[in-house]
Amino acid sequence: MVWLGRSPARRRREPYLQRVTHAPPARPAPARPSPGARDAPPDRASPPGRAAPSDREALRARFHAVRSATEALAAPLSPEDQQLQSMPSCSPTKWHRGHTTWFFEAFVLGPLGTPPHDPRFAVLFNSYYEALGPRHPRPHRGLLSRPTAAEVGVWRARVDERVDRLLTTADGATLARIAPLVTLGLAHEEQHQELLLTDILHAFAQNPLRPAYRSGGGPARLPAQGGASSVDPAPPGWVAFEEGPAEIGAAVQASAARAEFAFDNEGPRHRVWLAPYALATRLVTVGEARAFVQAGGYDTPSLWLSDGLDFVRSHGLRAPGYVKVEDGAWRVFGLDGLREARDDEPVAHLSFYEADALARFLGARLPTEAEWERAASGAPTVGNLRDTDALRPLPAAGTGLTQLYGDAWEWTASAYAPYPGYTPAAGAVGEYNGKFMVNQLVLRGGSCLTPPGHIRATYRNFWHPDTRFQVTGLRLARDLP
Numbered sequence: 001m002v003w004l005g006r007s008p009a010r011r012r013r014e015p016y017l018q019r020v021t022h023a024p025p026a027r028p029a030p031a032r033p034s035p036g037a038r039d040a041p042p043d044r045a046s047p048p049g050r051a052a053p054s055d056r057e058a059l060r061a062r063f064h065a066v067r068s069a070t071e072a073l074a075a076p077l078s079p080e081d082q083q084l085q086s087m088p089s090c091s092p093t094k095w096h097r098g099h100t101t102w103f104f105e106a107f108v109l110g111p112l113g114t115p116p117h118d119p120r121f122a123v124l125f126n127s128y129y130e131a132l133g134p135r136h137p138r139p140h141r142g143l144l145s146r147p148t149a150a151e152v153g154v155w156r157a158r159v160d161e162r163v164d165r166l167l168t169t170a171d172g173a174t175l176a177r178i179a180p181l182v183t184l185g186l187a188h189e190e191q192h193q194e195l196l197l198t199d200i201l202h203a204f205a206q207n208p209l210r211p212a213y214r215s216g217g218g219p220a221r222l223p224a225q226g227g228a229s230s231v232d233p234a235p236p237g238w239v240a241f242e243e244g245p246a247e248i249g250a251a252v253q254a255s256a257a258r259a260e261f262a263f264d265n266e267g268p269r270h271r272v273w274l275a276p277y278a279l280a281t282r283l284v285t286v287g288e289a290r291a292f293v294q295a296g297g298y299d300t301p302s303l304w305l306s307d308g309l310d311f312v313r314s315h316g317l318r319a320p321g322y323v324k325v326e327d328g329a330w331r332v333f334g335l336d337g338l339r340e341a342r343d344d345e346p347v348a349h350l351s352f353y354e355a356d357a358l359a360r361f362l363g364a365r366l367p368t369e370a371e372w373e374r375a376a377s378g379a380p381t382v383g384n385l386r387d388t389d390a391l392r393p394l395p396a397a398g399t400g401l402t403q404l405y406g407d408a409w410e411w412t413a414s415a416y417a418p419y420p421g422y423t424p425a426a427g428a429v430g431e432y433n434g435k436f437m438v439n440q441l442v443l444r445g446g447s448c449l450t451p452p453g454h455i456r457a458t459y460r461n462f463w464h465p466d467t468r469f470q471v472t473g474l475r476l477a478r479d480l481p
Contacts, residue, residue, distance in 0.1 A: 059179060060167045066186045067160055069451070070097060071153075073196055076214050079149040085142025086206050090199035090469065095141045097196075098125040098152045100189040101159050106132055107181050107429065109162055112174075117155050121147070131428035183261050184429070190451045197335065197391070197449045202469045205322055205333050212337035214391075233287045233344035236280035239375065239401055240480055243276045246374040249419055250458045265433040266458040268421045272370045276480035279367060279375050282396035283403045283410070284358060284474050286330060287343030289350075292361045293319055303360050308353025311466055321349030321468035335391045346393040348408045348473045352441045352465035355411040355474040367477035369414040369442045369460065376404045376444070376457040383407060387452040393473070394448070405455055408473030409443040416440040416462035440464055447471035 074082065074093050082093040091099075102125035105116050116122065124144055126135045136144065147155070163182070170178065197213070204211050249269040250262035298318055301309055311317075319325055322333040323341070330341040350358070359366050367375075383406030384394045393407040417437050424434035440462045446455035449471055463470060 056167060056175060059182060060164060062186060063163060063167065063182060064160070066189050067156070070100065070189060070193055070196070071156070073193055077200065081200065081203075082149045083142060083145065084200070084203035085139075086199070086203040087469075088139035089467075090202050091138075091141050091195070092144075093196055093200055094149045094152055095125065095144070096192045096199070097149075097156060098147070099127055100185070100192050101152070101156045102126065103185050103188055104159050104163055104182075108178055108185060109159070109166070112166070112178070114162060114166075117158050118147075121155070129428045129431050131431065181429075187261060187263070187454065190454045193451055194386075194447070194449045198470050201322075201333075201335055210333060210338055213335040216336075233285045233395075236282050236476065238278040238280060238478070240278040241274065241276065241371070241374060244274065245271050246274050246370060247271055248370050248373045248458070260456075262456070262458060263433065263460075264425060265418070265422070265437075265460050265462075268419055270420050274370060274374060277367070277371055278478050278480055279371065279401065280364070280476040281399075281401055282475075283346035283393070283408055284355075284362070284476060285343060285395075286341045286345055286347045288362060289320060289347040289358060290330065290343065292358050293325075295361070297357060297361050300361075303357040305353060305356060307465070308351075308357060311351065311353050317354070320347055320354065323349070342395065344395040346396075346403065346408045346473045348393050348447075348471050349468050350411070350472055350474065351468045352411050352463075352472075354468075355472070356413075359474060359476055362476060364476035364478045366411055366413040366474060369412040369444060371477060372410065372412055372444045372475075373457055375401060379404050379457070381405050381453075381455055381457070383446070384448050385446060385450050385452045385455070386448065388448070390448055392448055393471070403445075403475075405446050406450065407448055408445075408471050409447050409461055410445045410475050411472060412442045412444060414442045416442050416460070436462065443472060 074097060077093055079094075082097075085092045085095075098121065102121060105114075106122070106126070106129075110116065122132070123134050124136050124147075126132055127138075128135070166178070167175070167182070200213060204213065247269060250260075250266035251269040297303055298312055304312070319330070324331045324333070324338075331338055332341045347358075356366055379401065383403060384390055385406040388394075388406075396402045418434065422434070424430035424432070441464075443461040443463060444459070446459070447470070463472070
């Protein structure tokens, strides 16, 4: 390991380069507040897991924890709030609560002969499973005033009782058969928890009153708010990686009962060859995005992919999503309402096109997903995830590769495609991922809205390149000789 060119006297201005063969885990950042206690893009919960916990009580406890967390996230919202659908890519909170409940009825209880709570609900809350029957059109979910939010709550409680009874009384063979599906359903629900928050944020952003999802502004220990003059973000350092082979993807273990859960799109594990490269030690900041805007970045064709330039021109984009520029200050709308952004916090709500252009403006590029995974392998999966209760990106803290997990999903330059040897599972559950592997880009690392314990180095999120309503940002990469 070689440290290059970062003298203490020039620490604030001179980036450093750390050369490694394998990624070093970041040194722990200062503790952030933790009060204790997503489907891939809308309706696309990722699919069959490699394994599930065999311990009955552990699975019961996790089931109730995840299901309760969904209800806690919905609790601040009125029935009217839960009805909102601001665009086809978003879904109402009530629909997220119902769809995740339908999943357990359709994939866990139904195959064992348990009748549904209300058979009419299937057509309303089936997302995209062709094998399981007709579906209500996705763009019209906000028109479903019935069942009411309260009735969905009754349905959720009834299904929770039935699943709990099943997990309590099932014999060993039955438990072994359903445990992977229950585990998958819980991972699916955690993805919808993130979507619940991003979708209600988009809905509230359409309201001229700019209502806040919650009052109080989050934990008291969050960094103080302030304008551009109050912070002076240092340039990022760089961590270099040597040329050579790398193993990426989730491994399929001989004993599925002992394997950690992974969605099927995370495997098979395979070898890739990587040219020498370097990754920035932190995410790109608001200050760097502000410089891009002030330099006319949105009007500079040489920075943009052709589709990207068409996209920003046709939509009149002049700044990242949820940003309003007033007298040079960036006012950002988030789950705590409007606030003034700090220059040293990560920029978020960027489309792939904007992330790619911003990286080019900064003299770098987006990393591939293999480069990112090689760097993240072995690093602890901790960061500004949902359990910090910040619910927004925070400035980088610590040394080494920081912000690998949490804060903002990191766009990569990699198309969402199957890994070598990938085959979807048989049956309806096989519709989870394979049919979406086209016209989308991979994102890595999770965000400030991702549940803790849900993310890992092999996790592949995926969205269309024009997506801005998710908490999406970027990390810089560059080629090395």
